[in-house]
Amino acid sequence: MKFLFKSILVLTLFTKIYSAQELNYELKSIDFEGNNYISSSQLRLIITSRESPGWISKFFNSFSPIGNSAVYFDSTLIPIDLDAITNLYMSNGFFHTRIKSKYILDKEDKTAELTYYINEGEPAFINKIKIQGIKKIPGEFHKMIYSSLTIDTNVQYSDKLVDENRAFILNFLHDHGYMLAESKTPVVDIDTMKNKVAVNYKFLTGKRYKIGKIIIDKTGKGKQLVTNDLIREIADLTPGNYYSLYDLKRAQIRLYRTNLFTSALVSGVVGDTVGNVVPIKVSADVGLLHELSPEIIGINEDNTFKLGLGLSFTKKNFLGDARKFTTRISAAAQNIADFISKPSLTENKIFGYADARISFEQPFLFGDPIFTKLETYYTLQKKKDQYNARLIGSRLNLNFELPQYTYLSAFSTYLTIESAEYRYQKSYIENVFSGYLNRILTQPEIDSFATSKIDSLIIGPIKSKSTNVILGMYLGANKTDDFLFPTKGYSLSITLEDGNSLAYLASKIGGYNFNSPLYYKILINSSFFPHLFNNSKSAFGIKFKTGYIRVYKGNKSGIPLNQRFTAGGSNSVRGWKTAELNPITNANTLPENPTNEELESVLLRGIIPGGFFLFEGSMEVRTHLFGKFGSAVFIDYGNTFNEYKNFRFDALAVAFGLGFRYYSTFAPIRLDIGVKMYDPYDQRSYFTRLKDSRGFWNTTEIQIGIGEAF
Numbered sequence: 001m002k003f004l005f006k007s008i009l010v011l012t013l014f015t016k017i018y019s020a021q022e023l024n025y026e027l028k029s030i031d032f033e034g035n036n037y038i039s040s041s042q043l044r045l046i047i048t049s050r051e052s053p054g055w056i057s058k059f060f061n062s063f064s065p066i067g068n069s070a071v072y073f074d075s076t077l078i079p080i081d082l083d084a085i086t087n088l089y090m091s092n093g094f095f096h097t098r099i100k101s102k103y104i105l106d107k108e109d110k111t112a113e114l115t116y117y118i119n120e121g122e123p124a125f126i127n128k129i130k131i132q133g134i135k136k137i138p139g140e141f142h143k144m145i146y147s148s149l150t151i152d153t154n155v156q157y158s159d160k161l162v163d164e165n166r167a168f169i170l171n172f173l174h175d176h177g178y179m180l181a182e183s184k185t186p187v188v189d190i191d192t193m194k195n196k197v198a199v200n201y202k203f204l205t206g207k208r209y210k211i212g213k214i215i216i217d218k219t220g221k222g223k224q225l226v227t228n229d230l231i232r233e234i235a236d237l238t239p240g241n242y243y244s245l246y247d248l249k250r251a252q253i254r255l256y257r258t259n260l261f262t263s264a265l266v267s268g269v270v271g272d273t274v275g276n277v278v279p280i281k282v283s284a285d286v287g288l289l290h291e292l293s294p295e296i297i298g299i300n301e302d303n304t305f306k307l308g309l310g311l312s313f314t315k316k317n318f319l320g321d322a323r324k325f326t327t328r329i330s331a332a333a334q335n336i337a338d339f340i341s342k343p344s345l346t347e348n349k350i351f352g353y354a355d356a357r358i359s360f361e362q363p364f365l366f367g368d369p370i371f372t373k374l375e376t377y378y379t380l381q382k383k384k385d386q387y388n389a390r391l392i393g394s395r396l397n398l399n400f401e402l403p404q405y406t407y408l409s410a411f412s413t414y415l416t417i418e419s420a421e422y423r424y425q426k427s428y429i430e431n432v433f434s435g436y437l438n439r440i441l442t443q444p445e446i447d448s449f450a451t452s453k454i455d456s457l458i459i460g461p462i463k464s465k466s467t468n469v470i471l472g473m474y475l476g477a478n479k480t481d482d483f484l485f486p487t488k489g490y491s492l493s494i495t496l497e498d499g500n501s502l503a504y505l506a507s508k509i510g511g512y513n514f515n516s517p518l519y520y521k522i523l524i525n526s527s528f529f530p531h532l533f534n535n536s537k538s539a540f541g542i543k544f545k546t547g548y549i550r551v552y553k554g555n556k557s558g559i560p561l562n563q564r565f566t567a568g569g570s571n572s573v574r575g576w577k578t579a580e581l582n583p584i585t586n587a588n589t590l591p592e593n594p595t596n597e598e599l600e601s602v603l604l605r606g607i608i609p610g611g612f613f614l615f616e617g618s619m620e621v622r623t624h625l626f627g628k629f630g631s632a633v634f635i636d637y638g639n640t641f642n643e644y645k646n647f648r649f650d651a652l653a654v655a656f657g658l659g660f661r662y663y664s665t666f667a668p669i670r671l672d673i674g675v676k677m678y679d680p681y682d683q684r685s686y687f688t689r690l691k692d693s694r695g696f697w698n699t700t701e702i703q704i705g706i707g708e709a710f
Helices: 002-022 040-046 056-061 074-089 137-147 159-174 228-235 244-256 336-341 343-348 425-438 443-446 453-455 501-510 596-607 685-688 695-697
Strands: 026-033 096-105 111-119 125-132 187-191 197-204 210-219 261-268 277-286 290-303 304-316 324-333 351-362 371-381 387-401 410-424 464-477 489-499 520-530 539-553 613-626 630-641 653-663 669-676 700-706
Touching: 026 040, 040 074, 074 096, 074 111, 137 159, 159 197, 159 244, 228 244, 228 277, 244 277, 277 324, 290 324, 304 700, 371 501, 489 501, 520 596, 630 669, 669 685, 685 695, 695 700
Parallel strands: 026 111, 125 197, 210 277
Antiparallel strands: 096 111, 187 197, 261 277, 290 304, 304 324, 324 351, 351 371, 371 387, 387 410, 410 464, 464 489, 489 520, 520 539, 539 613, 613 630, 630 653, 653 669, 669 700
């Protein structure tokens, strides 16, 4: 016994001495070999051992809080790392994984290299699924549950997949009356010989409850100005219907959308249940019904980041029934990134807008929960030395509430009546004409008229004025796993618009002339997030966007700039400024021996920005670095064309870039640096263009945005 005690003591002392010696070796690298299913970056995140930082980080850390200090090798951490790696593989169905470690100590450099050798083995697949405790629920619920499961036989096992489906079944029960339904921890039986897994779910459904009376508990300064009946109407919960947690959450959202309440909570009062009836309590804190609010504007709109100031006045519960009346004025600069990155160029580049609008909103239409908004606006836009625009219009928007378990997540319709007037400056027309003459005309067209005609034509600003009546519809489906930082899934949306057919019909009935073109517009936007990274810190995204405008009566040159397609900007091809990518060819054909009127209507209006066919896309890798900071690497491509027949792959602009993110609580704030890798307007190589005067700034754009680019 004494010998054993001495042996243990000697072994312990030897281990401590050896470990102390190891701590003199800086851990230069941690490598993984044989890991095909799980990336090395993910494995580094879950192990305890850490690589020593680079010399720059250590240098700054030596005299400041910036950077990190050196990390030294400790062999006692290896067993902990082995357990962490093994558990991660087992949670993904790799039950036969074998892991070994090896380290090398360089006595001269005092550095260590650590390597983990992984034999992953074959993953196990699910061959049997059993759900217990749901026999008493209606038969149609069985079909709905089993048809909606993402887990299935012959699918690779993972803990995450099992937990996701358990949560789905439990939520389904809570949404169909089984308010007190519970689930036990799933039992997973592993057949290591056959490499198969059986998953057994067990639930306790309890009674199926119906909604009883709706109890209103009001607090706040404006509680006397909002009736209990109005709160019940907004919540739209019907006594006698089966309890649904989804309906309670939706009622809570409806209450918040009215802006009447500073807080709202809708919940079942479990302690007051009688039989299978549960009362529902709505706790609402009513805020002030008049608000005068200054605001700082920071939004991404029309592929550009807008920064400015605004002031709004809101009258809530206007005329009762939770209607809201708002007046708002605002002004903003639209290319603040140019102002920051290229101050010497901003004298002729800064542009912005001023806007005044009045809006009415209400949560119901004809008694149904259709969120309705009617607004009238007056907008002035100015792009110095390019154009001034004036937009006057009204818009009616109907946002429909969709039932649970529908594929679509958004559905709205709208009607817009807008008068648009653009005044293009003489200098802008001259610059565009001289720079693009050889692209938009063939040589015979150039020879068919004298330059003097153009000089006589460009004697002042060119006006473009039109009235448009647009009937539109938006449909969207978001099937991603996270709204702010999706790592898998997809989202799809389609916008359909009819331009001016209603106004044309009215002109025929009323017997007056209507000269604006008739057209339809289709815009399809899709984003896909293949699950390439087995962690929630990294994501790979693909965007594809295409649009088409077809004029079936009238001249397409009559379609105003804000209805056309443009590319370039913080949500588009990020190597170009907002709306900088425009069709290479002219929108119209120049007749022989053109008159001045034909030159103006055909040629000059044809070079006004904007196209009628859009094709663009992106690929992006996003990574959380530390805390709320992240980075992105992206490739964007795209352009606009006058017709889909004009599409050419060599006319697509291509940008490569690096971005930085700050993930705030409401949305990512991003800074992207885009580089023109391929410029269809200047097909010299990137390095050749870089040698020009101000070549870096002419080939690089800094974009600022709120929210991810897609």
